Amino acid sequence: MESTKLKYTLGTLQHFLPQIGRVVTCGPVELAIFRTSDDQFYAVENRSPHPKGGPLAEGIVSGYYLYDPLYDWKIDLRTGEVQAPDKGIVATFPVTVDGDNVNVIL
Amino acid sequence: MRVEREKLVLIGNGMAGVGTIEQILKLGGAYDITIFGSEPHPNYNRIMLSYVLEGSKSIEDIILNDRQWYEDNHITLHTGTTVVRIDEESRQVIADNGLSVSYDKVIIATGSNSFILPVPGSTKEGVVGFRDIADCDAMLAAAQQYRTAAVIGGGLLGLEAAKGLVNLGMDVTVVHLLEDLMERQLDHTASSMLQAELKRQGVKFAMGKQTVELTGEERVNGLRFSDGTELQADFVVMAVGIKPNTQLAKDSGITVNRGIVVNDYLQTSMENVYSVGECTEHRGTCYGLVAPLFEQGMVLAKHLCGAATQPYEGSVVATKLKISGVDVFSAGEFTETAEHTVISAKDEWKRTYKKILLKDNMIVGAVLFGDVTESASLQKLVKQGAEMTDEIYSEVMGTGCCGGGGAKQGMSVEAMADEEIVCGCNGVTKKAIVDAVTENGFTTVDEIKACTGATRSCGGCKPVVEQILQFVLGDSFQESAKAGICSCTTLSRDEIVAEITAKGLKTTKEVMNVLDWKQPEGCSKCRPAVNYYLGMIYPDTHEDEKESRFVNERMSANIQKDGTFTVVPRMYGGVTTPEDLKRIADVSIKYDVKVVKVTGGQRLDLIGVKKEDVPKVWEELDMPSGYAYAKSLRTVKTCVGNQFCRFGTQDSMGVGAMLERKYERLDFPAKFKMAVNGCPRNCAESCTKDIGIVGNDGGWEVFIGGNGGIKPRIADAFCKVKTDEELVEVCSAVMQYYRETGNYLERTSEWVERMGLENIQRVIMDNAENRKELAARIDFALAQVSDPWKKMLDDDNTRSALFEKANL
Numbered sequence: 001m002e003s004t005k006l007k008y009t010l011g012t013l014q015h016f017l018p019q020i021g022r023v024v025t026c027g028p029v030e031l032a033i034f035r036t037s038d039d040q041f042y043a044v045e046n047r048s049p050h051p052k053g054g055p056l057a058e059g060i061v062s063g064y065y066l067y068d069p070l071y072d073w074k075i076d077l078r079t080g081e082v083q084a085p086d087k088g089i090v091a092t093f094p095v096t097v098d099g100d101n102v103n104v105i106l
Numbered sequence: 107m108r109v110e111r112e113k114l115v116l117i118g119n120g121m122a123g124v125g126t127i128e129q130i131l132k133l134g135g136a137y138d139i140t141i142f143g144s145e146p147h148p149n150y151n152r153i154m155l156s157y158v159l160e161g162s163k164s165i166e167d168i169i170l171n172d173r174q175w176y177e178d179n180h181i182t183l184h185t186g187t188t189v190v191r192i193d194e195e196s197r198q199v200i201a202d203n204g205l206s207v208s209y210d211k212v213i214i215a216t217g218s219n220s221f222i223l224p225v226p227g228s229t230k231e232g233v234v235g236f237r238d239i240a241d242c243d244a245m246l247a248a249a250q251q252y253r254t255a256a257v258i259g260g261g262l263l264g265l266e267a268a269k270g271l272v273n274l275g276m277d278v279t280v281v282h283l284l285e286d287l288m289e290r291q292l293d294h295t296a297s298s299m300l301q302a303e304l305k306r307q308g309v310k311f312a313m314g315k316q317t318v319e320l321t322g323e324e325r326v327n328g329l330r331f332s333d334g335t336e337l338q339a340d341f342v343v344m345a346v347g348i349k350p351n352t353q354l355a356k357d358s359g360i361t362v363n364r365g366i367v368v369n370d371y372l373q374t375s376m377e378n379v380y381s382v383g384e385c386t387e388h389r390g391t392c393y394g395l396v397a398p399l400f401e402q403g404m405v406l407a408k409h410l411c412g413a414a415t416q417p418y419e420g421s422v423v424a425t426k427l428k429i430s431g432v433d434v435f436s437a438g439e440f441t442e443t444a445e446h447t448v449i450s451a452k453d454e455w456k457r458t459y460k461k462i463l464l465k466d467n468m469i470v471g472a473v474l475f476g477d478v479t480e481s482a483s484l485q486k487l488v489k490q491g492a493e494m495t496d497e498i499y500s501e502v503m504g505t506g507c508c509g510g511g512g513a514k515q516g517m518s519v520e521a522m523a524d525e526e527i528v529c530g531c532n533g534v535t536k537k538a539i540v541d542a543v544t545e546n547g548f549t550t551v552d553e554i555k556a557c558t559g560a561t562r563s564c565g566g567c568k569p570v571v572e573q574i575l576q577f578v579l580g581d582s583f584q585e586s587a588k589a590g591i592c593s594c595t596t597l598s599r600d601e602i603v604a605e606i607t608a609k610g611l612k613t614t615k616e617v618m619n620v621l622d623w624k625q626p627e628g629c630s631k632c633r634p635a636v637n638y639y640l641g642m643i644y645p646d647t648h649e650d651e652k653e654s655r656f657v658n659e660r661m662s663a664n665i666q667k668d669g670t671f672t673v674v675p676r677m678y679g680g681v682t683t684p685e686d687l688k689r690i691a692d693v694s695i696k697y698d699v700k701v702v703k704v705t706g707g708q709r710l711d712l713i714g715v716k717k718e719d720v721p722k723v724w725e726e727l728d729m730p731s732g733y734a735y736a737k738s739l740r741t742v743k744t745c746v747g748n749q750f751c752r753f754g755t756q757d758s759m760g761v762g763a764m765l766e767r768k769y770e771r772l773d774f775p776a777k778f779k780m781a782v783n784g785c786p787r788n789c790a791e792s793c794t795k796d797i798g799i800v801g802n803d804g805g806w807e808v809f810i811g812g813n814g815g816i817k818p819r820i821a822d823a824f825c826k827v828k829t830d831e832e833l834v835e836v837c838s839a840v841m842q843y844y845r846e847t848g849n850y851l852e853r854t855s856e857w858v859e860r861m862g863l864e865n866i867q868r869v870i871m872d873n874a875e876n877r878k879e880l881a882a883r884i885d886f887a888l889a890q891v892s893d894p895w896k897k898m899l900d901d902d903n904t905r906s907a908l909f910e911k912a913n914l
Contacts, residue, residue, distance in 0.1 A: 008914045017907045019627075019653035020660075023717070024912045037615075037627060055669035058657035060630045067630035069657035069665060074629075085547040085579065 005105050012100045016041070021057035021066075026106055031093065032057035033102070034077055036064060041095040042077040043104045049073070049088030056090065111138045112210040114410070115199045117189045117354065119143025121152060122383025122399035123215030124171060125533045129407030131179055137410075140182040140207050142189045142199070147239060148173050151531060153396050155242050156428045159270030161862065165239055170532070192358040194376055211378050211410060214355060214366060218348035218384040218394065223258065227320030233342045236267045245343065249274035252340035256280075256329055258317055260287040262425060264345035265304065269429045271343070272308045279310040279337060281317060281329065291425045291436040295452060296459050296475045303432050303457070312337060348394050350385045365392040370417030372406040382406055388420060395423050397530040404525060404533070416525075424485045426478070426566050435481040438488040439463050439471030446470075449494075451503065462502065467494050482569040490521060519573045528574065529560035529567045539571060543578045551575065591850070592631035594623045599849045603639050612647075614640065614654050630656070635850035638737070641773050642845050645887035652904070658735035661908060662894040663720050666713065670700075673712045673723050674734035676770065679744045679763030679782070680708030686729065693726045707741030707779060709734065718911050724895040731895045733770065737851075739778045742766040743791065747784030747801070754784035756801025761830060762790075765799075765837065771891035772884070774841070775848035775857075793820045796844075796854040797837055806833045810840055810866070811858030819855040822863045825871050838881035839870045845884070 010024045016035040023046055024031050032046035032055070042064075048054045050071045058069040065083070066075045074083040075090060082088040096103045114130075114137035116123045127139060143149075149171045157163040176183040188202045192212055200206045220235020222228050232252075234244045248255065249271060257268040260282030271278045280287075286297040287304075301311060316332040320342060328338045350365035361367045361375035365387030372380045372388075382402040384394055393399070398421035408415035424437035440463065442448050447464040458476030462469060462484070468491045472484040480502045487498065522528075524537035542548050542557045551571050555561045561568045590596040595618075597605070602621065611617045614636045618628050628636065637654040658664050663671040675690065690710060694702055700714030709732050715723050724731075733740060742765050745751065747758030762782040769780075781790040782799045792798025794814035798821045800807045805828035812821030824840070827833050843866065848857045858866065870877050898905050 010914070011912060014903070015907065015912075017653070017904070020907060022907055022912075024914060026914045030911075052667060054667055055665075058661065058665060060633060060656070061653065062625055062627040062629055062633065065625075070667060072630055085543070085549040087547075 007096075007103050007105050010043075010095075010102045010104055013097070013102065016102060019061040021059065021061070023055070023057045024104075026104060029091075029106065031104065033095070033104070034061055034066065036061060036077070040064075041097060041102055043093040043095045044075070044077065044080055045091040045093075047090070049075075049082055049090050050086075111136050113138045113140070113208060114211045114213070115139075115207055115209040116141045116213045116215060117192075117199065118213075118215035118217055118383070118385070119145065119149050119183070119185065120215060120217045120383065121149070121170070121396065122217065122403055123213055124149040125400050126213060126215070126382055126403035126407050127181070128171075128533065129404055130411055133407055133411040133413055135407070135411040137211070139180070140199075141176070141184070142187050142201060143183070143185045144188040145238060145240075146186045148176065148183070148185065150239065152238070153428075153531065155236070155239070156266040156270060158239075158242050159245055159267065160273050162859070165242075189354055190357065191354065192360075192376065192379060194358070194379075197378075209378070212380065213406065214360075214374070214379065214381040214385060215383045216351040216354060216385045218350050218392075220344055221347040221349045222344050223317060223346055225317055225319055227322065227326065228344070230320055230322055231325040232322075232340060233320060233326050233344065236263050236343055236345050237348070241343075245271060245341075246274065248341040249276050253277055254279075254339050255341040255343065256312075256337055256339035257343045257345055258282075258329075259345035259347070260284075260311070260313075261290065261345060261347070262288060262427060264343070265300075265309075266428055267343045267345050268309050269304070269307065269432075271341075276341070277310070278308075279312050279339070280304075281312045281315050281331075281337065283314070283316055285314050287311075288425075288427075288434070288436075291440065291473075292434065292475075293440050293442070293461065293473055295450075296434065296436070296440075296461070296473045299457060299459055299475045300427075300432065300434055304429075307429075307431065348384060350387070350392050352385060355381070355385070363387050363390075370405075370419060371409050372402055372418065380406055380410075388418065391420060393421060393423065395425065395530075397421060397527060398423065400527045400530055400533040404527065404535070422485075422489045424481070424488070426481065428566075433474070433476055433478040435472070435474040435478040435484075437472050437481075437485045438469075439465075440473045449499070449503065460503070462494075464494055468492065469494055469498075479569070482567070482573065486519075486522065486570075519570070519577045528570050529558075531567075532559040534558045534560040536574060539574050540578055543575060549575065549579060591635055592629055594618070594625045594628050594632050595621060597621060599635075599639075602636065603643065606639060606643055612640070612644070613649075614651060628654075634659075638773055638775065638850050642887075645890050652908075659737070661717075661720065662731055662735060662898065663715070664735045668714075670714045670716055671720050672734065673715050673720060673727070674705065674709050674732035675712075675727050675729035676732040676766075677709050678766045679742055679759050679761075681744075681759055681763060682710075689727060689729075693723055696726070697723050705734070705741075708743050709741055718909055721899060721905050721909050725899055730770070730893050737774050737776050737778075738772060739766065739769045739774070739780065741779060743779070743781040743795070745783050745785075745787075745789035747782075751784060753787060754801070755803050756782075756784045756806065758782040758784035758790065758801060761799070761801075761833070764830075765834070768834070769837070769841065769884075769888070771893065772841075772845075772888055774845055775850050776853045778841070778844075778854070780837075794818065795821065797821075797840060799833065799837075804828060806830075808833070808836055808840075811854045811863070813853055813855035815853070817855065822858060824863070824867065835877060835881050836870065838884045839877040840866070842880040842884035842887075843869060845887075846880075 008026050018035050021032045021034050030046040031043045034042045046055050048068050054070040060067045064077050073086045080090040080092040094105045151168040151170050154168040190202050191200045198206045198208050220237045234241045255271050255276045255278045257264045258281045260280050268278045268280045317329050318332050319330040320326050321328045326342050330336050352362045355366040356362050366381045368381050368386045374381050383399045401421050405415050405418040427434040450461040452459045461473045463471040469487045522536050526536050528536050538558045617636050633654040637651050640648045652660050663673050697719045699712045703711040742762040744758045744762035748754035779795045780797045781792040781795040783790045784801045792800050794812040798809035807826050808824045809821035810824045813819045
């Protein structure tokens with residue numbers, strides 16, 4: 001079966017505060033959307049790659065990195081990669097901004 | 107069927123013996139173990155006594171294994187029991203109280219005693235050695251009562267004792283036979299620099315003096331020297347050396363020279379009897395330092411467990427002085443002779459000195475003064491007898507630039523054998539540290555410390571642990587910079603606060619830019635800390651940064667592992683009303699709260715509220731936030747008090763509620779708990795609170811620095827006050843002083859130990875003006891706070907961004 005990518009509009013710019021994550025459920029996936037201090041947007045699945053799971057949206061954002069709120073793992077928002085010494089990866093999704101709208105492609 | 111296990115008896119409950127037992131347990135040795143100790147205490151860290159004396163640690167802090175440990179490991183422990191003989195024929199160990207225990211194997215680890223000079227008067231009252239807790243107690247007691255002290259012996263131990271007594275407020279003179287201090291570790295240059303530094307710190311010296319008599323009646327009152335001069339002293343510490351404690355071995359017919367003679371597998375002349383530590387003599391050497399003990403213990407443990415081991419071939423000893431502000435290090439040979447090639451550098455302005463001795467181009471010894479950062483790598487090089495190369499030269503002499511130094515340091519760690527002891531205090535090997543990194547994924551010295559115990563005690567091995575971390579982790583190692591608050595900066599808390607004030611920095615971003623942070627936006631450690639410092643410095647103008655708050659504080663509720671939240675409303679003084687309870691119950695049912703739990707601080711936890719419901723729960727509760735998530739005043743626990751209790755002498759509920767109302771919502775360096783008791787029965791457990799208040803007939807007694815958490819600590823008695831007004835003023839001043847001087851995340855239990863109780867008392871109790879100013883500053887800060895739940899309900903944009911989930 002061929003998969004088709006869909007573009008969802010998550011909201012407008014004002015819905016997203018710099019360095020504070022926001023949760024948006026897009027069909028089957030719960031996303032955590034982050035706006036970095038230089039106004040770049042990143043979307044990751046809102047589930048920590050830590051074996052115990054948990055959300056990511058409430059973490060502390062520094063540059064392009066996220067410190068997860070429960071276990072303080074450091075995650076690269078651009079690639080989803082967990083930084084050493086911890087290991088893992090979280091799914092990332094491309095975000096586009098057109099005009100005032102923030103969109104994600106799933 | 108129970109398997110008969112061999113009986114192992116350890117004589118001596120000190121670091122060497124118990125260290126060996128720990129290794130045996132780790133290796134899975136199948137022994138029934140019995141331990142005898144002459145002292146009444148469980149196993150403690152003797153080399154930390156200097157810190158006890160200095161006041162930075164308590165005796166409890168230096169206990170290595172508490173009684174529970176012995177129990178957990180099924181070890182029979184006889185404290186306060188001295189073994190007098192080993193009977194080879196009947197295979198029995200016999201103690202002074204008549205107890206006898208049969209054995210298959212025996213380890214003698216009786217350590218050493220202070221060597222007491224055989225001069226007239228040496229048995230007078232007021233003359234002690236510096237070896238054990240009893241000596242340490244005697245010194246602490248003497249400092250309370252007497253003013254002048256003499257320390258005989260200018261070696262490592264004598265100098266540590268002298269500095270400890272100076273810190274305790276005594277007038278101390280070090281009496282030394284020779285012209286150079288620590289002449290067995292230092293050359294003349296380093297020794298003179300050391301003496302000058304200690305003089306600056308208040309220690310006096312009588313050099314080249316031979317004590318021939320201690321004068322006085324019952325109690326010592328002075329020293330007489332061979333040149334006829336005298337020195338007045340109310341208290342004398344003998345630190346002229348140690349004497350291996352060999353009496354038991356002698357009485358049992360074991361070969362004793364200066365110490366109990368052992369071979370390379372620590373076997374004595376008696377079959378099945380072994381010996382480790384300061385009581386032994388190996389290849390003609392008796393060691394008086396800690397590292398060799400563990401090296402011996404490791405070999406012995408393996409031997410006893412039937413594991414393959416290299417023989418013990420002696421230790422290269424290195425010395426470090428444990429006096430704050432005096433950095434001295436020496437390893438291997440230090441006195442130059444004609445056959446040595448000497449590399450040295452002395453800087454009289456920075457007061458540093460560095461000397462490396464080479465023999466046939468091999469590094470055989472080193473002395474450092476003032477700057478000991480190279481001590482770990484030099485110790486390694488001396489131990490290896492490494493050949494001097496251009497790389498090593500530029501690394502240790504600091505000529506090239508700093509670039510690349512790290513990699514080279516890594517090389518010496520790489521060459522280190524797996525079984526080599528890195529942490530002498532706790533007997534941790536290189537392999538244990540490497541395993542902690544590779545198997546548990548640890549990356550910081552603190553994690554290694556928690557897991558293996560390395561650096562837990564004196565901290566001297568921290569540079570080596572860092573090097574091992576760096577070596578194992580490679581590029582992912584983040585330099586745990588010198589006392590910086592996190593890996594983003596090398597600045598300490600005090601430096602950051604000073605810079606913020608001096609440069610008028612206003613936001614975390616500005617702080618990090620101006621102070622040249624490594625990560626421009628900081629990390630999860632420093633961002634919250636800097637945000638706190640800014641708020642503390644500018645209570646009226648700092649705009650709190652939500653994005654720099656840890657999740658719980660940002661959301662004003664506690665996150666649980668499944669992403670739901672716990673909501674805790676305020677109950678001032680732990681008192682509620684039927685109406686409030688009813689509302690809590692109604693809201694809990696409506697929002698499907700999973701568990702309602704009474705907290706340790708007399709509040710109600712509503713656990714398991716869905717993130718998007720949190721603001722609605724606040725709204726419908728319509729109660730103030732209980733701050734269960736905050737680094738701020740959590741609760742004021744109370745007893746019933748004189749309103750109802752037949753024993754109550756004060757209105758604890760009323761005062762507790764009043765204090766809670768007054769101080770709620772303000773940020774602190776860490777969470778802050780209080781308790782108010784109506785009488786000394788202390789039903790609200792003041793002894794484990796940051797501020798504990800106990801009522802009595804005439805007023806209140808205030809305790810500070812208690813903690814029941816990770817590191818329990820009983821609060822210290824701080825002061826007594828008569829009126830509620832005085833009580834409030836004292837509480838205000840203590841809290842504000844803590845807010846202004848505490849490190850972020852530092853609880854008052856640690857703060858009191860770091861600042862010193864007496865110092866805090868001086869600042870607050872001895873200076874009424876200062877106290878009032880502190881109280882005024884906290885009142886000013888308190889005037890700026892407001893309830894976060896209400897505030898969030900009024901701020902649609904933030905509330906929606908933080909709590910609402912959009913569904914597409």
